[in-house]
Amino acid sequence: MNSDLIKDRTYKISEMADNLIGSEIIQLATEVNKRIAAGEKIYNLTIGDFNPEIFSIPEVLKNNIINAYNNGMTNYPPANGLPYLRKTVADWLNESMGLDYTEDEVLVSSGGRPLIYATYRALIDSGDKVVFPTPSWNNNHYCYINKAEAIMVETDSEKDFMPTAELLEDHIKDATLLALCSPLNPTGTAFSKENLQAICDMVWEENQRRDSSQKPLYIFYDQIYWTLTYGDTVHYNPVQLRPELRDVTISMDGISKAMAATGVRVGWATGPKYIIDKMKAILSHVGSWAPKSEQYATAEFISDRNALSSYLSEYKQKIEDRLDAFYNGFQKLKDAGFNVDAIAPQAAMYLTVQFDLKGKQTPDGDILNNGKEINQYVLNAAKVALVPFSSFGASTDSTWFRLAVGVAKMEDIEPIINQLHQALSQLK
Ligand SMILES: Cc1ncc(COP(=O)(O)O)c(C=O)c1O
Structure with missing residues (x-):
């Protein structure tokens, strides 16, 4: 038998898996990293991750994890998470947002x-409509996997790319899920209280209209960046503003972005028990528990409010310094007459920037026609890698981009702005 032949042979697989597309952001970042590995000097501002040398996880959290392993916490955790962590999370969310969940209404998972997957699985049947704003992160993929009909509602810079009740209202009739995120990836902007309140009221009215044989309109609220707000920005949760939506709202967050702990893998969802229990059952077959030691260590760390707040204030300051420095750099480019713009930092680890360069001619004589071509030009001419909003479901015409600061060194920001200046000067 020729084993090489067998190794190379492929058969038909599920249609879903066959047509699944990976994350465009990871694809872009991988391409950029390949060029970096081949010796090119590129500033890679594409990925929503942290350089641990700049942004480390809390020292106490790290030591707690090591101690927990040394103390033998290496067997299965309970399927919905350690009671200690669930109770700690419920108390923290109560203290921070006035949310009132019991520990049985908190589900812990590996990030x-x-x-998100379990929320979709628990609520969505094939063909159900899921409404979400674009640009936003990955809802298109979760819709695809769950055979949902994705109803994408494009937002604009005038409202900081946040959806409004006005924008959404024509799309929610007969939808099953409204997927919201604040602070929002990719924009680093957040809902105002009034805006979120109006959306909540719209959902409430829509549900009053439906009869009990129908599914209600559920809200999935991704608040993974909620601890990262700056200046006057305040984070709000739908159930905090409208407690009557408690029965139809699932919220999600975790430590990935709150503690620069993307590789540690601890996250949680809160919601009514009847949905949380089903999500637990779904994930018990996936086995996506957060490791027991990490869960215990996270609970210990969050319980120590002094350690938590001193870590957060230092960590947030470092992110904000970078966002401000890039924002000021873009203002300088704008003042110099270039067609660029940026939205002042509000939250998360992203700056929303614009290169309004459609129709401009490059030194090679090419005309820039869309966001992807502008992105390529900025990458090749300025050696700065960003993610176009079209990779987050916005139209290919969009000239807005995500700039992520989790791997940016302060000393690199001036050279980056200078290189952008140089590249912009070469366009006609
Ligand atoms: C908006 C948003 N939600 C959820 C996640 C997933 O977080 P985790 O790494 O904990 O799976 C991310 C990660 O980039 C994100 O940006």
């Missing part, structure tokens, strides 16, 4: 992603 935010499994919980």
Whole structure:
């Protein structure tokens, strides 16, 4: 038998898996990293991750994890998470947002992603409509996997790319899920109280209209960046503003972005028990528990409010310094007459920037026609890698981009702005 032949042979697989597309952001970042590995000097501002040398996880959290392993916490955790962590999370959310969940209404998992997957699985049947704003992160993929009909509602810079009740109202009739995120990836902007309140009221009215044989309109609220707000920005949760939506709202967050702990893998969802129990059952077959030691260590760390707040204030300051420095750099480019713009930092680890360069001619004589071509030009001419909003479901015409600061060194920001200046000067 020729084993090479067998190794190379492929058969038909599920249609879903066959047509699944990976994350465009990861694809872009991988391409950029390949060029970096081949010796090119590129500033890679594409990925929503942290350089641990700049942004480390809390020292106490790290030591707690090591101690927990040394103390033998290496067997299965309970399927919905350690009671200690669930209770700690419920108390923290109560203290921070006035949310009133029991520990049985908290589900712990290995980061935010499994919980998004479980929310979709628990609520969505094939063909159900899921409404979400674009640009936003990955809802298109979760819709695809769950055979949902994705109803994408494009937002604009005038409202900081946040959806409004006015924008959404024509799309929610007969929809099953409204997927919201604040602070929002990719924009680093957040809902105002009034805006979120109006959306909540719209959902409430829509549900009053439906009869009990129908599914209600559920809200999935991704608040994984909620601890990262700056200046006057305040984070709000739908159930905090409208407690009557408690029965139809699932919220999700975790430590990935709150503690620069993307590789540690602890996240949680809160919601009514009847949905949380089903999500737990779904994930028990996936086995996406957060490791027991990490869960215990996270609970210990969050319980120590002094350690938590001193870590958060230092960590947030470092992110904000970078966002401000990039924002000021873009203002300088704008003042110099270039067609660029930026939205002042509000939250998360992203700056929304614009290169309004459609129709401009490059030194090679090419005309820039869309966001992807502008992105390529900025990458090749300025050696700065960003993610176009079209990778987050916005139209290919969009000239807005996500700039992520989790791997940016302060000393690199001036050279980056200078290189952008140089590249912009070469366009006609
Ligand atoms: C908006 C948003 N939600 C959820 C996640 C997933 O977080 P986790 O790494 O905990 O799975 C991310 C990660 O980038 C995100 O940006």
